[in-house]
Amino acid sequence: MSNQLLRDQESQAGKRGAVDAWVRLLRGHAGMRRTVTAQLQADHGLTVNEYEAMLLLSHAPDGRLRRVDLADSLQLTPSGVTRMLDGLRERALVDKAECPGDARVTYAVLTDAGAAKLREASCSHIAAVGALFEERYSKPEIETLAELLGRLPGAGGESSCTPCPSG
Amino acid sequence: MSNQLLRDQESQAGKRGAVDAWVRLLRGHAGMRRTVTAQLQADHGLTVNEYEAMLLLSHAPDGRLRRVDLADSLQLTPSGVTRMLDGLRERALVDKAECPGDARVTYAVLTDAGAAKLREASCSHIAAVGALFEERYSKPEIETLAELLGRLPGAGGESSCTPCPSG
DNA sequence: GGGATATACTTGACTACACAACAATCTAGC
């Protein structure tokens, strides 16, 4: 075995753990998302991103957010946001609103129907997500996992706080 | 505040951590994947799934795998695998092969060109992934993260071991 | 042997994104 080969394998060895974490992040995300999406779609006709967008809107002042902020929070491109909101608007779950101070921005606003839809969906959704995690992790493990995942790019520490105000 | 509302919020409180972990998994995955995909696409013209598929093939006996097993490992649907392999086949990176014992299955086989492509891509890819994790986590934290993520559905404990045999 | 059921894969139609190019508006510097 050449020295070059040896050095390659040594330098790679250090990355083993990271690659392992990466692969599991990929597969674990895919598996979880499939399950959660299926439930959300079947029960409420929403995609994960649509749900998350409405949730973000529901927590925003006046139930409205600039599209660019929505894109940031959801890790979507601007065009992705435009198209997702088009879909929600067709179903009258959100609406557009102009910004008085800046004619470039068009707010996305949660409609009453959208707020109702969100309330309707959130209980079963939260229960489903909770169950999926709680059958795999202890409470402290969930905390640890959340903390670690929060350091990933775009997963910003800010938590999406509890909805479902028993409405 | 009604008793009903109180009860709702209590029962929800327990799910807070799980929902938090879920949201961060979503966003963190999206952010990481975008970065990694961009690098892999720009430098080698491969998607993450294509890379992972070729990596799995390279570790399989005879460099071949049934499509259904590939689907399982990659958390893709059968049709997704068919289409991804179509793309790789057009570029001559994989090929089809029949199974002597079962006429239903068509193996995906890594071609020599595919193996070369994988070797070419893996070093920079592994380095990039390693860097992304190591700038955010200590080594033990990476271990913890990998262990926790490994419990998610589809993220099966089996690690994807180190390629890039300095070829 | 022969039909019912299960497994492996492909195809057609659709969806949810991405990227690139664009239009509109705002802001700064002169």
Next chain:
DNA sequence: GCTAGATTGTTGTGTAGTCAAGTATATCCC
């Protein structure tokens, strides 16, 4: 005030995936 550049959003086009339906083969059980 005016131009240069940055910011916000939309649209055209492409792609990677999904689901539902279909084909082909294998297996099980009478």
